[in-house]
Amino acid sequence: MITQELTIYNTLQKNKEKFISLIPEHAGLYVCGPTVYGEPHLGHARPAITFDLVFRYLKHIGYKVRYVRNITDVGHLENDADEGEDKIAKKARLDQLEPMEVAQFYIDSYHKAMDKLNVLRPSIEPRASGHIIEQIEMVQQILDKGFAYISNGSVYFDVPKFDQEFGYGKLSGRVLEDMISNTRELDGQDEKRNAADFALWKKASPEHIMRWNSPWSIGFPGWHIECTAMSTKYLGEHFDIHGGGMDLIFPHHESEVCQSTVANGKESVKYWMHNNMITINGQKMGKSLGNFITLNQFFNGDHAMLERSYNAMNIRFFIMQAHYRGTLDFSNEALIAAEKGMLKLNAADKLIEKLPASNNSSENISEWVKRCYEAMNDDLNTPKLIAELFDASRIINSVKDGHLQLTASDIDLLKENFRLFYYDILGMVPDTAAVQGEDVTEKLMDLILEIRQDAKTNKNWGVADMIRNKLTDAGIVVKDTKEGAEWERKN
Amino acid sequence: MITQELTIYNTLQKNKEKFISLIPEHAGLYVCGPTVYGEPHLGHARPAITFDLVFRYLKHIGYKVRYVRNITDVGHLENDADEGEDKIAKKARLDQLEPMEVAQFYIDSYHKAMDKLNVLRPSIEPRASGHIIEQIEMVQQILDKGFAYISNGSVYFDVPKFDQEFGYGKLSGRVLEDMISNTRELDGQDEKRNAADFALWKKASPEHIMRWNSPWSIGFPGWHIECTAMSTKYLGEHFDIHGGGMDLIFPHHESEVCQSTVANGKESVKYWMHNNMITINGQKMGKSLGNFITLNQFFNGDHAMLERSYNAMNIRFFIMQAHYRGTLDFSNEALIAAEKGMLKLNAADKLIEKLPASNNSSENISEWVKRCYEAMNDDLNTPKLIAELFDASRIINSVKDGHLQLTASDIDLLKENFRLFYYDILGMVPDTAAVQGEDVTEKLMDLILEIRQDAKTNKNWGVADMIRNKLTDAGIVVKDTKEGAEWERKN
Numbered sequence: 012m013i014t015q016e017l018t019i020y021n022t023l024q025k026n027k028e029k030f031i032s033l034i035p036e037h038a039g040l041y042v043c044g045p046t047v048y049g050e051p052h053l054g055h056a057r058p059a060i061t062f063d064l065v066f067r068y069l070k071h072i073g074y075k076v077r078y079v080r081n082i083t084d085v086g087h088l089e090n091d092a093d094e095g096e097d098k099i100a101k102k103a104r105l106d107q108l109e110p111m112e113v114a115q116f117y118i119d120s121y122h123k124a125m126d127k128l129n130v131l132r133p134s135i136e137p138r139a140s141g142h143i144i145e146q147i148e149m150v151q152q153i154l155d156k157g158f159a160y161i162s163n164g165s166v167y168f169d170v171p172k173f174d175q176e177f178g179y180g181k182l183s184g185r186v187l188e189d190m191i192s193n194t195r196e197l198d199g200q201d202e203k204r205n206a207a208d209f210a211l212w213k214k215a216s217p218e219h220i221m222r223w224n225s226p227w228s229i230g231f232p233g234w235h236i237e238c239t240a241m242s243t244k245y246l247g248e249h250f251d252i253h254g255g256g257m258d259l260i261f262p263h264h265e266s267e268v269c270q271s272t273v274a275n276g277k278e279s280v281k282y283w284m285h286n287n288m289i290t291i292n293g294q295k296m297g298k299s300l301g302n303f304i305t306l307n308q309f310f311n312g313d314h315a316m317l318e319r320s321y322n323a324m325n326i327r328f329f330i331m332q333a334h335y336r337g338t339l340d341f342s343n344e345a346l347i348a349a350e351k352g353m354l355k356l357n358a359a360d361k362l363i364e365k366l367p368a369s370n371n372s373s374e375n376i377s378e379w380v381k382r383c384y385e386a387m388n389d390d391l392n393t394p395k396l397i398a399e400l401f402d403a404s405r406i407i408n409s410v411k412d413g414h415l416q417l418t419a420s421d422i423d424l425l426k427e428n429f430r431l432f433y434y435d436i437l438g439m440v441p442d443t444a445a446v447q448g449e450d451v452t453e454k455l456m457d458l459i460l461e462i463r464q465d466a467k468t469n470k471n472w473g474v475a476d477m478i479r480n481k482l483t484d485a486g487i488v489v490k491d492t493k494e495g496a497e498w499e500r501k502n
Numbered sequence: 503m504i505t506q507e508l509t510i511y512n513t514l515q516k517n518k519e520k521f522i523s524l525i526p527e528h529a530g531l532y533v534c535g536p537t538v539y540g541e542p543h544l545g546h547a548r549p550a551i552t553f554d555l556v557f558r559y560l561k562h563i564g565y566k567v568r569y570v571r572n573i574t575d576v577g578h579l580e581n582d583a584d585e586g587e588d589k590i591a592k593k594a595r596l597d598q599l600e601p602m603e604v605a606q607f608y609i610d611s612y613h614k615a616m617d618k619l620n621v622l623r624p625s626i627e628p629r630a631s632g633h634i635i636e637q638i639e640m641v642q643q644i645l646d647k648g649f650a651y652i653s654n655g656s657v658y659f660d661v662p663k664f665d666q667e668f669g670y671g672k673l674s675g676r677v678l679e680d681m682i683s684n685t686r687e688l689d690g691q692d693e694k695r696n697a698a699d700f701a702l703w704k705k706a707s708p709e710h711i712m713r714w715n716s717p718w719s720i721g722f723p724g725w726h727i728e729c730t731a732m733s734t735k736y737l738g739e740h741f742d743i744h745g746g747g748m749d750l751i752f753p754h755h756e757s758e759v760c761q762s763t764v765a766n767g768k769e770s771v772k773y774w775m776h777n778n779m780i781t782i783n784g785q786k787m788g789k790s791l792g793n794f795i796t797l798n799q800f801f802n803g804d805h806a807m808l809e810r811s812y813n814a815m816n817i818r819f820f821i822m823q824a825h826y827r828g829t830l831d832f833s834n835e836a837l838i839a840a841e842k843g844m845l846k847l848n849a850a851d852k853l854i855e856k857l858p859a860s861n862n863s864s865e866n867i868s869e870w871v872k873r874c875y876e877a878m879n880d881d882l883n884t885p886k887l888i889a890e891l892f893d894a895s896r897i898i899n900s901v902k903d904g905h906l907q908l909t910a911s912d913i914d915l916l917k918e919n920f921r922l923f924y925y926d927i928l929g930m931v932p933d934t935a936a937v938q939g940e941d942v943t944e945k946l947m948d949l950i951l952e953i954r955q956d957a958k959t960n961k962n963w964g965v966a967d968m969i970r971n972k973l974t975d976a977g978i979v980v981k982d983t984k985e986g987a988e989w990e991r992k993n
Contacts, residue, residue, distance in 0.1 A: 077600065077603065109568065109625075109626065109736060111626045111628065111736060112568065112625045112626055115623070115624070115625060115626050115627055116625075119623050122613075132606070132610050133606070134600075134603045134606060134607075135600065135602045135603055135606050136606055137602065138629075138632055140632060141629055141631060141632025141633070142632070143635055144634050144635060144714050144715065148715065223635050224635065224639065245600060245602060451943055451976055451977065451978070451991075452942055452943065452946065454972070454975065454976035455943065455946040455947070455950065455973075455976055455978075456946070457972070458950065458969065458972040458973070458976070459946065459949065459950065459953075461968075461972075462950075462953055462965070462969075465965070474953065474956070477952075478949065478953075481945070481948070481949040481952075482946075482949070484945065485942050485945035485946055485949070486942065487942070487946075500942075
């Protein structure tokens, strides 16, 4: 049973729409994954986390979700264009490796970074190079239907013809005439009939390492066809959600619309979802701008622009504090502020265990739970949800201090839902410190606090001070409360 | 520069041979990876660790290694035969999933378990389903050369013809006549001309989900062709080492020999290496025998045959204590014994830091280093190497107790090589406890031991006892030595 009514913003309709899946209680989700030729960076984290939230929430509200996120390991040429070197093959040439060694290395890096960010693995993670047959077959279908042409061994999609029949630009709003007048004239040497056409299959030049046989040439697939071929294979000709970064709307996703409309006879995607971009101190992130920061650099602080290291949960929380359709500007200040918020919620979570129960509740917890769901149902409004969690933190602290009251069952309700939204749905991890070592730490801290209490009882202030100083040194802060001493980790 | 002379046992020659790579200073290694339709178990750990050792050692002695380990996600039929249901498709049917969801799920489980065992990721991890074109092309080559035939849309390798021309059974020692007389007569309905023939391509029955177009039928590749196609693609027609479990020699590897001999015009593999099997209390492991234990069950102790949980380093150490070509029998006793040995070496590693230097050495450490290399050079004799590490542990403890002497430079030499062999080459991880939490634990323990020392100095025995008891409870044992108190974790 589907327990909530979710609305999502559909880029295709430019509107928030109620999410109704094509098959009741099942949802198909396809998201453009990484092109694996470099270390994963902040720009990879945002779409991964955004659609991790979609995946988690759909599952939570009752859908059986098939989540497909591809890996582009062939066909993505430099500058997203139809000419130039393959990104992975270029890296392989520079490093003197087999292209698949490069792809494997960065797939492994990507997985490691995503695991740290607690991004769940998709249900299927297909590779472009592993679906050449399916891509060739789809190119053949498009040729058979007359919307592509062969030119010197390569195959191009005929955009003007598509425009005439189906109307081009539904997703991106691009107008074909403007595109054509904005590009250089074809000089007659070009294989394309029209500058707006895009490659479905490229004949390999002699130095191109990744190559397969096809009916048209020994070559490799164009960048756009992989997603249409793989989403069709694993989710069918019509599926629920296609996601990706906003920078992919044109040309990548617009080209997918063209391909699937022709090959499958209809538009495949019911809801297109796009996350916005990340800027760094207001600038676009780019290797040439010197502001390109990999996720590992965030985790270890090893970059000139970073004042310190930031752990993975800090990054995740930071990203979720903005709505996925808004821009998000990175700065040290913003990450440190996010950390403060995160630590506040972590501390609230520890406190819940120890709240005193009253006979009456001064707060309406059921209403609070409802507001949390409303936030998520409203196009995954995570900043609103996080604000509700801060409100819960305020309530928790006030109950602890005796300024507010909750019944035992309300405390349970609050605890259950606080953890549901913070851990299961937002995907935060219970403690940012080493969870495995925590058990021993707890026991050692119990011992130390007991010794400290004895020292204080015996007015042995030297020992008590020594303990406090050493604990500070170990990154642990002790706070005396009327229930006894409490401790928490800094960082 | 290659710094050591390695010999390895070549199953093809039934002899230990000097390892000389085809291209100087480069080594190509292909290992049969998992068929991903179930949780990884002890039987997966042994080949993974065995060839992880090969990978690590080849790199250490100076080779640039390209290590390819495949994933079988299609074509492996039940009972390793040419008839029956695909193992992954069957699991998918039972679980109502897309076959690639099943494959992805168990690929992820496999990776997680291998990461815990500190098995390095291979350079390339190709999937069978991602190399259908390459397999079809190789089948076509074999057909073109006359060593295969088409029967009802399927393609079979002609084993008697191969036997006549090249001699069958070089690797496994199987004699074709015996094989034929041992199998049932073909009843005339069979697609195969001869019972010893094996499938290169199978026409898909209507219920078979995984299927691709080919020149012969819509179908799927036979199990054996994937490894020949992928090893040829990523390592070339002639490469150094092919590894796998002994149970794969026949029919899988013998079939690979047939395929590559015909397709590439020569045998592809210079050295065939095979690890022996694992038994459980003397029995073969099998789902029907109730003694099938997954790696996660070992890690959490959740199986009727397990007396407790065993961490991943304990499993790794246990496997390496036997030579890879010997059988290895699992029992709780054997694993607990392995843990004792491992903890002894872990403790020795901690002690090395604190050894007192003398003016003369009573031990010849250079000779010890030489013996460690000799062990590894002798067909990766890890039990011998581990015995040498125990000898080092004995030396370390004796130096600490003042019974033996080492100079400062010998202590350094011992430390460097002890860690090289234990951590880098055997792939053990510095501490089995949570490494991340260790820092805080160290600091808290420093504080606790300081308080304890004060208590003892002040003859405050109550506090000293209380501390000892609580530490025992936290799994920490304190030992008083003349250099002061030392502590170590139990488990």
